[in-house]
Amino acid sequence: xxxxxxxxxxxxxxxxxxxxxxxxxxxxxxxxxxxxxxxxxxxxxxxxxxxxxxxxxxxxxxxxxxxxxxxxxxxxxxxxxxxxxxxxxxxxxxxxxxxxxx
Amino acid sequence: xxxxxxxxxxxxxxxxxxxxxxxxxxxxxxxxxxxxxxxxxxxxxxxxxxxxxxxxxxxxxxxxxxxxxxxxxxxxxxxxxxxxxxxxxxxxxxxxxxxxxxxxxxxxxxxxxxxxxxxxxxxxxxxxxxxxxxxxxxxxxxxxxxxxxxxxxxxxxxxxxxxxxxxxxxxxxxxxxxxxxxxxxxxxxxxxxxxxxxxxxxxxxxxxxxxxxxxxxxxxxxxxxxxxxxxxxxxxxxx
Numbered sequence: 001x002x003x004x005x006x007x008x009x010x011x012x013x014x015x016x017x018x019x020x021x022x023x024x025x026x027x028x029x030x031x032x033x034x035x036x037x038x039x040x041x042x043x044x045x046x047x048x049x050x051x052x053x054x055x056x057x058x059x060x061x062x063x064x065x066x067x068x069x070x071x072x073x074x075x076x077x078x079x080x081x082x083x084x085x086x087x088x089x090x091x092x093x094x095x096x097x098x099x100x101x102x
Numbered sequence: 103x104x105x106x107x108x109x110x111x112x113x114x115x116x117x118x119x120x121x122x123x124x125x126x127x128x129x130x131x132x133x134x135x136x137x138x139x140x141x142x143x144x145x146x147x148x149x150x151x152x153x154x155x156x157x158x159x160x161x162x163x164x165x166x167x168x169x170x171x172x173x174x175x176x177x178x179x180x181x182x183x184x185x186x187x188x189x190x191x192x193x194x195x196x197x198x199x200x201x202x203x204x205x206x207x208x209x210x211x212x213x214x215x216x217x218x219x220x221x222x223x224x225x226x227x228x229x230x231x232x233x234x235x236x237x238x239x240x241x242x243x244x245x246x247x248x249x250x251x252x253x254x255x256x257x258x259x260x261x262x263x264x265x266x267x268x269x270x271x272x273x274x275x276x277x278x279x280x281x282x283x284x285x286x287x288x289x290x291x292x293x294x295x296x297x298x299x300x301x302x303x304x305x306x307x308x309x310x311x312x313x314x315x316x317x318x319x320x321x322x323x324x325x326x327x328x329x330x331x332x333x334x335x336x337x338x339x340x341x
Contacts, residue, residue: 001145001163005172009162010152012176013183018208020190021197029188037185040317042286043293044181045157045277047313050294052164052270055301061266068267069274076275083127089271093264 062102068093109230114218118235121214125239126246128156128272132163133250135268138257139167150247154209154240157276158182164269170307178310189216195225196232210236285319292316 053069055061072089080088129150136146141163149159158179165175189211196219197207215236222228257263281287293316300309 001141001149001166001175002172003148005162005176006145006149006152009149009158009176009179009183012180013153013155013158013186014209016180016183016186017190017211018205019187020192020211021194021204021208024191024194029191034188036317037187038280039286039289040314041157041182041185042277042280043290043313043316044161044178044310045273046281046290047293047297047310047316048161048164048178049270049274049277051297051301051309052168052273053267054298055168057169057306058302064264065267065270068264069270072267072271073274073278076271076278082124082275085275086131086268086271089267090264093267094262095264097262097264 064093064096064101067096109227110234114221114231115234118218118231118238121218121235122238122242125156125214126242129243129246130250130253131268131272132156132159133247133252134254134257135250135265135272136163136167137251137254138263138265139163139269141167143251143255146247146251147244150244153179153183154243155179155183155186155212156243157273160269160273160276164273165307165310167269168306170310171305174305174307174311178307181311181314186211189213192216193219193228193232196229207232207236210240212236212239214239289316289319292319 049069053061053066056065068089068091071092072085075085075088132150133143133146137143146159146163149162153159153162161182162175162179165178166172190208193211193216197204210232215232218235219228219232222231257265277290281290293313296315297309297313300312304312
């Protein structure tokens with residue numbers, strides 16, 4: 001990831017943050033927009049989860065990775081601590097791979 | 103400012119400390135996973151200081167590691183961070199004052215600092231909560247990312263350890279709380295189907311952005327009571 005991309009992401013993010021403190025006396029954010037922005041964030045994250053779990057390049061990632069993510073997801077729904085969730089996912093995938101399933 | 107540190111009760115300080123610990127764990131995993139995935143250690147470290155938003159950092163890195171273009175990574179991160187826009191309006195009063203407090207305070211706006219600020223009504227306490235949480239998190243998060251990145255250089259073969267599964271799992275854990283509402287959940291599921299279906303056809307990084315079409319489903323009239331809208335915590339980021 002080139003430095004320019006990191007700077008662009010950082011600068012754009014900073015402008016989102018700074019707008020409120022600078023403009024709050026002159027305008028306010030409608031509730032509809034507020035809801036839309038938080039929905040957009042959720043949609044993007046879930047799409048990332050799905051593609052990162054299921055695909056590699058333009059094809060299927062194999063069974064080991066989605067199986068690990070599934071185990072992690074179940075533990076997360078059951079409110080297990082974050083390190084447990086992540087380590088369980090990685091361990092599941094590693095074990096399935098070690099057993100010879102890609 | 104005299105009794106700045108005494109304005110916060112012990113309970114709030116303890117909660118801020120707990121959030122810092124939790125976020126440090128996420129930060130360390132960010133550093134370790136990205137570096138063992140093949141990024142140079144300065145990438146997660148610079149990103150953490152400049153972007154300082156866990157979800158967007160993980161997302162942008164995931165796009166790049168999947169072979170997506172830097173432009174797609176930046177766009178994905180920016181859409182995620184656009185939710186910070188209303189946060190700035192919600193807490194503008196606590197960074198008011200001198201110019202530099204505004205410029206510095208803005209960078210400290212996160213899901214967590216917003217949550218701690220909104221807990222209090224009194225202006226003095228709001229200020230104390232925001233600055234304490236914001237500064238503590240900034241230090242913990244960046245220190246943890248540096249340590250994680252250093253650890254990542256020793257990890258070596260990421261896929262043998264199943265670390266490629268850690269990425270989507272972290273994002274899933276981050277987004278789960280925001281899926282409680284049905285409209286959001288349906289939109290997100292539709293978006294995910296679109297993204298996966300488009301993956302064989304489009305260059306990496308674009309399918310995820312295409313998922314935003316799922317928002318059409320979420321374009322429903324707001325029928326929730328106003329109080330619920332106000333506390334609709336967006337991506338509850340464990341930054």
